[in-house]
Amino acid sequence: MARKVIVAAAAFAVLILSFLLPSGGCKFYPSRLSICDLCKPRCQDEGNDSGFCDARKNCICVDCSKHDRGKFISSSTFSVGGHRWCIRYYPDGDGLDSADRISIFLQHDDTDAVDAKARFRFSVLNEIGEPGPLPFIQNGQLNTFSAKNRCWGSNKFVERKALEESACLKDDALRVRCNVTVAKDIRCTEATEQFVVVPPSNMHRQFGRLLQAGEGADVTFEVAGEMFAAHRCVLAARSPVFMAELFGPMREKAMSYAAVSGSSSAIVAEAVTGSHVLKIEGYSRTKGIGNGEFIESSTFALGGHLWLIRYYPHGCGSDNAGWISFFLELEHSDATSVKASSKFCLLDEMGEPAPSHSRHSSVIRTFKASVPSWGYERFIEKKALEESTYLKDDCFRVRCDVTISKEFRAEDTARFVTVPPSDMHQHLARLLSSGAESDVTFRVGEETFAAHRVVLAARSPVFMAELFGPMKEKHKTSRPIQISDMEPGVFGAMLHFIYTDSLPEAAVDTGDASVSVMAQHVLVAADRYGLERLKLICEDKLCGYISTGTAATTLALAEQHGCRGLKEACFRFLRSPGNLKTIMGSDGFQHLTSSCPSLLSELLANVAP
Template sequence: MGNSNSSSLQQETPQRYKTTEKVSVCRTDTTTGSHRFAIHNYSLTKGGGHDKYILSKIFSVGGHDWAVRVYLDGARKEDSEYLSLYLQFESKSGEAKTDFSISLLELTTGKTVFKKKCSTTFNSAKTVLGFSQFLKRDIFEASNCLKEDFFTIICQVKVIKEPHTYITKFPSVSAPINTYYEIGHDLLLSETGADITCEAEGECFPAHKCILALRSPVFNAQLFGAMKDEKQDKIKISDVRAPIFKAMLFFIYTGLLPDHVEGAEAAQHLLVAADRYGMQTLRRACEERLSQKLDVVNVGTTLALAEQHNLTRLKSDCLHYLSFSEVFFSALGTEGFAHLAKACPDILKEISNMHDRKKPKTVLKE
């Protein structure tokens, strides 16, 4: 009887896996990009009349070419009290379905303000769509967007591709996008097989010794080195705050930065933790995130961190960003620069000397 059942299972198993379900899937893909258009000598450029405009350099997003068109005295007679800002389609053929926004950069905070959005389709070259009454000129001139006769326009473009349908052998829900991420994420949340507890600021995080040791040489030495304690079931984390350790643990298990590590401050703290625990991959991920998040408010603290932790690429990005005079003079009054002056006075002298030798730049960091 036993042999009969075993033979039956061996015959049925292959048959069961041959009958896969086919599913058709429809996807609409998008491509997103942005462009910064920095305008100097505003007071000399305005006053040309409503039929005069200035045009940014051409930039590409989603396989199409674009430019930002700016009327400082309004695009029409009735718009003469406004800034008129438009997105111009530069591709010679085809059409582009888009969601786009145009905003101004507030130079004291590095944030985008006065953002306006539009959803539309561009279908011929030189098509211009946007906002004829983007912002009243008197409001603009009194704002922190205009400093030292300089301002920056930020245009974000999302190109929406045509939907396409294809056949897949399995339902899409059964095909994980990133198996490593899903397994690690599930293991972290379920706590299955956890054999160590990490305690940071009184908060406990169940974990797995082998995974901690695999990702961090510090944990490896602590858990499996010559001085290991076979009965150890808890590690006290005294040098990392609980939210930062939680983010580090998420990266250990998934290889990704968690969603809440968006701001520069959290990434800075996480980078310091990565250095303490010898996690080079996390260190590189934080360095890249900080480079992407540079603005006039955080560039001082970011540069100090780069200098103190020997982050050569991040330091280079910070110095390049500060080589633009409008960024440098806006950043000078921030708390971050006060910190930089105390922590790394030689770097501050280097930047000042750089501006003594160079003429002001004409564009902000892309």
């Protein structure tokens, strides 16, 4: 029997709202606020006669039509969790007691929708888009947005004087971010869990801290009487001018420019693109249903519409009895016709599409009430799937990519400058590969690796202690630093991550078995040198390689190196009938019992029915 879990689903979104404030000190002055008959009983029950509901939490209901409120400006609407929302901004507060404050509220903008339960957080952003020094408002409880109470928020969000004196107000404009989490249905569904969450790259913060601390600085600049300490190799990696000034002769680069006058425009075909991964657990058991019968996935939201995937284990018709069929279906009951294209692809263990089992049509289909679904009657032969490596432990995964066509329009191309994404990792990768001005060498086995002390120290607290801390005297000599208990390929992969925040392709594309082994060794190295993100990347990768042949050794590895997500993934695998019994006679299980004897009781407690 397939394992079921109770899932409380939620949709989450972040909206950044920019306000261009009216110049000349223009103000909105609110009228007198009185308590209406609708709100008075609830306010009095809470010991509050002010007319503000739940005032102790700075959250109020402002949608009662009998309130004579302050004036507000509404944002554009946005969609979260299948509902429409907007933000109300009160420049001079929403009432007399908040006249010196800015009030802000989240409004449920679906007039005919059912009630929505949501929590929110408002924060003022600084110049770089991060929450500034001003206080933020976070509502931890779920609020019910209904026809009577459509708005919740803060009538005392920020003091206007504090805002005007802060750096968050620049060029007479401020930005407010609203994080919204909408609670959806609670349902029983197949368990598909994400055991490890890999955080985004923080390389820029680590180098920022190195610059601020000045540790290991080896060059100083004087600018208008002020001194700035920096690191030669970082400057050279990021700037060709600094490379020439600090490590070589200045080299002029010839550049030619052509001046062209005129105007331009563009035809814009707007589209929303997203994907949904469907995991079929217990494939052999789904074969019990007949030809033409299907199993539906959970619904997912994309482009303001709800969708689901239909899975036909024995084909969608008598002509396709030896095949597996997949269809994308529009589930929005009151939606007009939707134009979209879809692509279905079988995923390998790494989560990458299998080119030989991908079905894509460039034709834009119209999904409507009379024709709600489109798909592929012959996605893959059952025999081909069952003989392939994509079916593992009676499971396989399919990804559906959906592109929803929006409106077509003509517009002037008014964007004159395109800022490219950060290329710091490419700069540092070239610095590593070139070996230019390296100042430390490592000996691993029979191989030697050249690197830069400040880069290693910025990325690893262990290297910081070894190269610039109490242990630095030990490594001041020009002789290579000997690294024991590590393979050269593992150290090279770790060094590549330190400079680029990613693993080299060779570490992930060398075959199924070797990928798992490499990930295990790199995880141990990451734990040794305090590279937490690299450790989580390896942990997440190993979650996809758990089998009866690897579960015991993987569980021992997770226990020894504090990998909670990987440990839970192993427990989840061993709860399946027969898996624990299969591994108990293996050498890996003997290693587990000898290396982690305390883990046995926890294992039995987690896998017991």
